[in-house]
Amino acid sequence: MAQRSSQISGYLALVALVSVTAWAFYGLSSLAEGRLAGSVFTDPYIHRILGFSLKQAALSASAAVLLAVPVARALYYLPNLLGKRAFLALCLLCFVLPTLILITGLVALLGSAGSLSPYLGKSWNLYGLQGILLAHLFLNLPFAIRSFYLQLQALPASSWILARQLKLSSWQQWAVLEWPQLRARLLTVWVFIFVLCFNSFAVVLSLGGGPQSTTLEVAIYQALKYDFNIPEALSLAWLQLLITGSFYLAMTRFGSSAWLSADTARPEFLPRLRSWQMLYQQLIYYLTWTFFLLPLLALIPSWWQINFEGLTKINLIKPLITTLSLGLIAASLAVLIAVLVLSPIRWARRQQQQQKQWLLEGLANHSLVLPAMVLSVGLYVWSLRHLDLEVWGIFFVILVNTLILVPFAVQQLKPRLFQFDDQYQYLAQQLKLNAWAYWQVVLPWLQRDLQAAFVLCLLLAMGDVAVFSIFATDTWISLPWLIYSYAGSYRIAEASVLACLFLLICAALVVWLEKIKNK
Amino acid sequence: MLVMQNLLLRRGSWQRRYHFQVEPNTILTIQGRSGAGKSALLAAIAGFEPVAEGDIQWQGQSLLRLAIEQRPVSMLFQEHNLFEHLSIAQNLKLGLKFSSATEQQAAINTAADALEISAYLKKMPKELSGGQRQRVALLRTLLRPEPLILLDEPFAELDAYTRELAALWVRQTAKTAHKTVLLVTHQDEDVERLADQNLILD
Numbered sequence: 001m002a003q004r005s006s007q008i009s010g011y012l013a014l015v016a017l018v019s020v021t022a023w024a025f026y027g028l029s030s031l032a033e034g035r036l037a038g039s040v041f042t043d044p045y046i047h048r049i050l051g052f053s054l055k056q057a058a059l060s061a062s063a064a065v066l067l068a069v070p071v072a073r074a075l076y077y078l079p080n081l082l083g084k085r086a087f088l089a090l091c092l093l094c095f096v097l098p099t100l101i102l103i104t105g106l107v108a109l110l111g112s113a114g115s116l117s118p119y120l121g122k123s124w125n126l127y128g129l130q131g132i133l134l135a136h137l138f139l140n141l142p143f144a145i146r147s148f149y150l151q152l153q154a155l156p157a158s159s160w161i162l163a164r165q166l167k168l169s170s171w172q173q174w175a176v177l178e179w180p181q182l183r184a185r186l187l188t189v190w191v192f193i194f195v196l197c198f199n200s201f202a203v204v205l206s207l208g209g210g211p212q213s214t215t216l217e218v219a220i221y222q223a224l225k226y227d228f229n230i231p232e233a234l235s236l237a238w239l240q241l242l243i244t245g246s247f248y249l250a251m252t253r254f255g256s257s258a259w260l261s262a263d264t265a266r267p268e269f270l271p272r273l274r275s276w277q278m279l280y281q282q283l284i285y286y287l288t289w290t291f292f293l294l295p296l297l298a299l300i301p302s303w304w305q306i307n308f309e310g311l312t313k314i315n316l317i318k319p320l321i322t323t324l325s326l327g328l329i330a331a332s333l334a335v336l337i338a339v340l341v342l343s344p345i346r347w348a349r350r351q352q353q354q355q356k357q358w359l360l361e362g363l364a365n366h367s368l369v370l371p372a373m374v375l376s377v378g379l380y381v382w383s384l385r386h387l388d389l390e391v392w393g394i395f396f397v398i399l400v401n402t403l404i405l406v407p408f409a410v411q412q413l414k415p416r417l418f419q420f421d422d423q424y425q426y427l428a429q430q431l432k433l434n435a436w437a438y439w440q441v442v443l444p445w446l447q448r449d450l451q452a453a454f455v456l457c458l459l460l461a462m463g464d465v466a467v468f469s470i471f472a473t474d475t476w477i478s479l480p481w482l483i484y485s486y487a488g489s490y491r492i493a494e495a496s497v498l499a500c501l502f503l504l505i506c507a508a509l510v511v512w513l514e515k516i517k518n519k
Numbered sequence: 520m521l522v523m524q525n526l527l528l529r530r531g532s533w534q535r536r537y538h539f540q541v542e543p544n545t546i547l548t549i550q551g552r553s554g555a556g557k558s559a560l561l562a563a564i565a566g567f568e569p570v571a572e573g574d575i576q577w578q579g580q581s582l583l584r585l586a587i588e589q590r591p592v593s594m595l596f597q598e599h600n601l602f603e604h605l606s607i608a609q610n611l612k613l614g615l616k617f618s619s620a621t622e623q624q625a626a627i628n629t630a631a632d633a634l635e636i637s638a639y640l641k642k643m644p645k646e647l648s649g650g651q652r653q654r655v656a657l658l659r660t661l662l663r664p665e666p667l668i669l670l671d672e673p674f675a676e677l678d679a680y681t682r683e684l685a686a687l688w689v690r691q692t693a694k695t696a697h698k699t700v701l702l703v704t705h706q707d708e709d710v711e712r713l714a715d716q717n718l719i720l721d
Contacts, residue, residue: 156599158596159599162599162600162602164566164587164588165565165587165592165593165596165614166613166614166663167588167614168613168614172613176602176613180604271588272586
């Protein structure tokens with residue numbers, strides 16, 4: 001009984017998710033009258049944009065993965081590193097950091113008047129591929145580090161006991177234990193970062209620096225915002241969806257899960273490192289600290305250059321309330337929908353219907369590969385003809401953000417719910433629980449993960465710029481959008497102060513998230 | 520000679536003291552009720568269990584100062600002896616030190632025939648039963664070059680026939696290669712088949 005009602009609501013939630021996407025594509029197609037701009041596929045300019053999009057995403061993903069492995073190993077092999085918990089919290093903060101805070105920090109540090117720029121030579125220019133790569137590395141390296149570190153931690157103590165008993169050399173330990181453990185995660189992490197970078201909007205828009213460093217996502221935005229060329233935007237959107245969709249399929253099909261044991265890692269059996277190895281690992285660790293901290297610390301010096309008189313004129317309260325309200329509503333909805341859509345997925349898993357499970361997960365996560373720009377613009381052009389955007393704009397910001405956040409909430413909740421199924425499903429069935437009683441059992445089990453998923457979604461929603469850029473009106477404005485306005489008019493000092501404030505809010509949420517996770 | 524010199528192991532309120540010695544090239548079986556400290560003793564010799572007091576000496580040298588990798592010990596655990604993501608053949612090669620690959624393969628083949636596991640060499644551990652996995656691990660433990668062999672209930676998952684087969688192979692291999700073996704068992708028949716000495720822990 002409980003399962004049937006959960007499943008029905010789960011399928012309804014899935015239908016709602018897919019309907020919003022279909023609605024957006026309908027919006028675009030109806031305005032384009034179903035026409036695709038065929039010239040897009042033969043236009044050398046578009047070829048160059050496509051090539052650049054692929055290149056920057058591949059380079060960003062490869063750099064993040066390659067650099068994350070030694071840092072994750074340092075964290076794993078040196079359990080007593082100074083400030084390790086703070087470092088892991090910083091990694092989380094960097095990953096969910098609203099892009100505009102980072103961009104402001106990077107400009108303050110490495111822009112034309114940046115504090116480090118004089119030391120980088122006259123040819124240095126932040127804008128272009130190098131700036132995009134730096135920003136993407138900053139945003140995604142932390143995710144890869146945490147991911148690989150967790151993966152290494154899942155190495156069972158019994159494996160290390162066996163490895164040490166067999167007196168395996170450092171190379172054999174890497175080949176027999178670490179590499180097989182990491183390999184399972186490498187492809188998944190690489191593709192995930194690739195897709196994020198391929199769909200990256202604010203970074204490319206702010207640091208691209210011109211047509212030679214434009215991506216598909218930005219080209220779609222330009223086609224709509226400046227040329228109002230709907231058929232071209234629609235064609236580019238399909239092209240982008242095709243590419244990210246293919247990578248997503250590859251990730252879900254070939255990215256195998258890790259081999260795990262019921263055993264847990266116990267650091268006392270880790271091999272002892274030689275002193276030069278320890279020094280090397282510590283060097284990597286502290287260099288990474290520096291890399292992550294510099295753009296954030298760069299926000300502070302700008303503070304002293306600020307015109308405080310001008311600052312007092314900024315109305316902060318309204319953008320702050322707008323940002324928090326949008327974030328809270330979108331995060332709550334995303335978590336609720338994630339719990340619902342996981343019901344049919346769990347059912348398919350319990351029935352060992354792998355194809356069905358894969359399909360349902362694909363539907364639940366489909367917004368991960370959808371360009372946010374396409375969703376927003378599709379709904380925007382539809383609503384232009386049917387609704388008053390002054391009134392309804394904010395509804396669409398929440399709607400699209402919710403849709404984009406659902407995959408993140410699903411990923412947070414899925415392992416714990418699967419674990420529940422493995423341990424208690426037979427008992428729950430045997431007890432013949434009704435829906436109410438069933439969720440009374442499940443929700444306490446899930447409480448910590450619900451909180452974590454909510455805070456994560458809140459952080460991601462608060463940083464949104466892409467969706468907001470489409471629906472924003474003069475009557476309501478968010479904090480990231482305000483920062484963007486200041487940065488766009490070269491008022492970097494004001495932008496830095498606002499970015500600092502925003503950073504503090506995000507840092508507080510990350511501390512909360514870490515507390516939830518470590519409960 | 521292996522000497523336990525007033526060795527004290529302690530885990531919270533649990534503690535056990537050991538004081539005995541074993542001549543080289545001897546097979547010592549160890550018996551005792553659950554919780555008597557049999558596995559803990561083997562783990563301490565191998566370096567996985569901290570020693571509260573006393574000493575463990577091998578050929579006059581204390582083992583306590585040596586890292587796990589430096590101890591002259593080859594040990595078979597009760598479980599988790601194989602890497603699940605490597606084939607049996609790959610697992611078997613780990614820790615062996617023969618002068619040539621040909622000689623190593625010949626030794627593996629001979630032992631695998633004797634233990635009746637030749638058919639499983641290309642398989643993955645998950646494809647094998649508990650008893651088959653334990654024989655694979657036993658083979659590797661005995662073929663390793665270390666002179667001191669620690670076997671923690673090596674025949675627990677074997678049927679009567681393979682139990683006898685494996686026990687006789689262990690005895691023959693240990694004697695031929697001049698190994699000193701400490702073997703934990705609950706079965707008196709293992710003691711009869713294998714032991715030069717038997718130690719019963721209270």
